[in-house]
Amino acid sequence: MALVEIENVHKRLGGSDILRGISLKVDAGEVVCLLGASGSGKTTLLRCINHLETIDQGEIKVAGELVGYARGADGKLRAERDRLTAAKRARIGMVFQRFNLFAHLTALENVTEAPVQVLGMSPDAARRRALDLLASVGLEKKAELYPHELSGGQQQRVAIARALAMEPRLMLFDEPTSALDPELVGEVLETMRRLADGGMTMIVVTHEMSFAREVADRVVMMADGQVVEAAPPEQLFSAPAHPRTQAFLARILAAN
Amino acid sequence: MVFDSKAFFDILFSTMFIMPALTTLGITMVAMALAILLGFGGAMAALSGVRPLRWLAHCYLGFFRGVPVLVQIVFWYNAIPVLTGNAINLPALIAGTIALGLNEGAYMTEIIRSGLIAVDPGQREAARALGMTRPQAMRRIVMPQALRIIVPPTGNQFIAMLKTTSLLFAIAVPEIFSTGTNIYSQNFKYFEVLAVVSIWYLALTALLTTVQKAVERRLGARKNTRRLAIPAGEHG
Numbered sequence: 502m503a504l505v506e507i508e509n510v511h512k513r514l515g516g517s518d519i520l521r522g523i524s525l526k527v528d529a530g531e532v533v534c535l536l537g538a539s540g541s542g543k544t545t546l547l548r549c550i551n552h553l554e555t556i557d558q559g560e561i562k563v564a565g566e567l568v569g570y571a572r573g574a575d576g577k578l579r580a581e582r583d584r585l586t587a588a589k590r591a592r593i594g595m596v597f598q599r600f601n602l603f604a605h606l607t608a609l610e611n612v613t614e615a616p617v618q619v620l621g622m623s624p625d626a627a628r629r630r631a632l633d634l635l636a637s638v639g640l641e642k643k644a645e646l647y648p649h650e651l652s653g654g655q656q657q658r659v660a661i662a663r664a665l666a667m668e669p670r671l672m673l674f675d676e677p678t679s680a681l682d683p684e685l686v687g688e689v690l691e692t693m694r695r696l697a698d699g700g701m702t703m704i705v706v707t708h709e710m711s712f713a714r715e716v717a718d719r720v721v722m723m724a725d726g727q728v729v730e731a732a733p734p735e736q737l738f739s740a741p742a743h744p745r746t747q748a749f750l751a752r753i754l755a756a757n
Numbered sequence: 758m759v760f761d762s763k764a765f766f767d768i769l770f771s772t773m774f775i776m777p778a779l780t781t782l783g784i785t786m787v788a789m790a791l792a793i794l795l796g797f798g799g800a801m802a803a804l805s806g807v808r809p810l811r812w813l814a815h816c817y818l819g820f821f822r823g824v825p826v827l828v829q830i831v832f833w834y835n836a837i838p839v840l841t842g843n844a845i846n847l848p849a850l851i852a853g854t855i856a857l858g859l860n861e862g863a864y865m866t867e868i869i870r871s872g873l874i875a876v877d878p879g880q881r882e883a884a885r886a887l888g889m890t891r892p893q894a895m896r897r898i899v900m901p902q903a904l905r906i907i908v909p910p911t912g913n914q915f916i917a918m919l920k921t922t923s924l925l926f927a928i929a930v931p932e933i934f935s936t937g938t939n940i941y942s943q944n945f946k947y948f949e950v951l952a953v954v955s956i957w958y959l960a961l962t963a964l965l966t967t968v969q970k971a972v973e974r975r976l977g978a979r980k981n982t983r984r985l986a987i988p989a990g991e992h993g
């Protein structure tokens with residue numbers, strides 16, 4: 502059974518249709534890269550998966566469960582209690598374009614906060630685990646620093662460690678390197694690559710074609726709120742079938 | 758005009774103003790505590806997704822900003838007993854403190870609301886994405902960062918409140934100013950009495966300012982959201 506099942510999802514925002522019938526399945530352990538022009542709905546789709554955004558039509562299941570909704574006796578979906586949604590979200594990691602590290606907490610406290618507050622882990626255990634995680638992203642020496650004292654690449658690696666501290670079964674990445682200076686992109690991609698090698702299920706919005714080519718199991722092309730093409734990277738990059746994919750890749754290659 | 762320096766120093770060094778000064782300080786503290794509680798409630802309501810709550814907050818702000826606080830004070834002391842057929846007949850001290858606190862709550866609502874919306878929405882998003890409930894995200898992530906924005910203007914409100922308590926002379930609360938009016942209506946030494954009254958207010962203001970600075974320094978010492986460049990080696 503697929504870990505993530507997205508079924509005919511529609512979403513309107515600010516009076517226009519942002520997602521127009523998206524369907525996508527992601528298997529456990531699979532790495533899926535989402536491509537698409539600006540405004541095609543990639544961020545919106547990620548935010549629907551962990552219910553930071555409501556869905557107007559269709560449904561999304563993660564590990565067989567709806568997130569943010571419960572099915573009533575009449576078969577219709579209704580909003581779920583915040584507490585239940587929060588508990589499901591806790592198992593879905595999310596990494597943001599702008600890092601969003603908690604500005605009033607040190608790197609270490611950023612990583613221990615949710616395990617202690619949400620999972621009820623003891624501060625000592627959370628601290629030990631956080632130090633291990635920070636070491637795994639190469640930041641054990643930066644544990645006591647505040648976010649504004651870290652480089653962008655370091656902040657994003659702390660953000661990844663923070664998400665991993667919740668032992669997620671799925672990680673969502675929204676352009677994790679596009680706010681970084683070019684020389685800092687590599688260290689973040691390297692961290693993500695090791696995560697993928699470790700078997701993590703990942704959905705990654707990225708414009709890093711080499712990452713998509715080398716790490717993704719499948720690349721999904723979105724345009725105007727729809728999935729226009731989904732294929733293994735070697736196929737999608739060498740022989741894109743859809744005109745939108747061809748145009749998109751041509752533009753990306755020209756830009757590089 | 759002659760300045761009666763003997764009268765001035767007699768009044769200044771008498772014990773007449775000690776209880777009134779404590780009364781003024783007490784009213785200030787209790788009214789501000791009430792205002793801060795109301796302010797948190799009001800700000801939550803103003804920012805909530807529930808339309809009637811936002812509307813309620815809106816009315817609260819509009820009403821208390823639009824009606825002079827002196828009118829509110831007299832209302833609580835003189836009009837409420839009549840309206841309720843004496844079922845509610847509060848002592849002047851309590852009626853006055855409630856009136857000041859309710860009125861100030863409107864201003865604290867605005868201060869706390871703007872502190873909360875100044876925090877980057879990405880902070881709440883990240884907290885929610887990690888599985889925190891709404892109240893957890895507010896208490897653990899948003900509020901600590903908002904506090905650094907809220908504390909300095911709140912300190913100023915304390916000092917403004919200290920001076921506004923003088924309006925309670927209208928309902929004969931024995932605070933500093935009304936004590937002064939009692940004295941000068943007997944000895945007609947307006948200038949000397951008002952000079953002493955002013956010195957007492959200045960002294961209390963200086964006291965509050967010292968506390969304010971200390972609190973701000975403590976918050977600043979935990980260097981949080983502030984994006985100041987901090988010299989290497991000074992962190993942690």
Ligand SMILES: Nc1ncnc2c1ncn2[C@@H]1O[C@H](COP(=O)(O)OP(=O)(O)OP(=O)(O)O)[C@@H](O)[C@H]1O
Binds near residue numbers: 514540543544
């Ligand atoms: N809260 C909102 N209200 C109104 N419109 C919105 C909102 N959020 C996003 N949109 C619009 O939805 C469209 C899709 O946005 P989305 O952020 O999902 O695109 P994206 O594929 O992630 O683009 P990018 O590559 O620029 O990040 C955009 O046109 C955007 O302007």
Ligand SMILES: [Mg+2]
Binds near residue numbers: 675
């Ligand atoms: Mg986006």
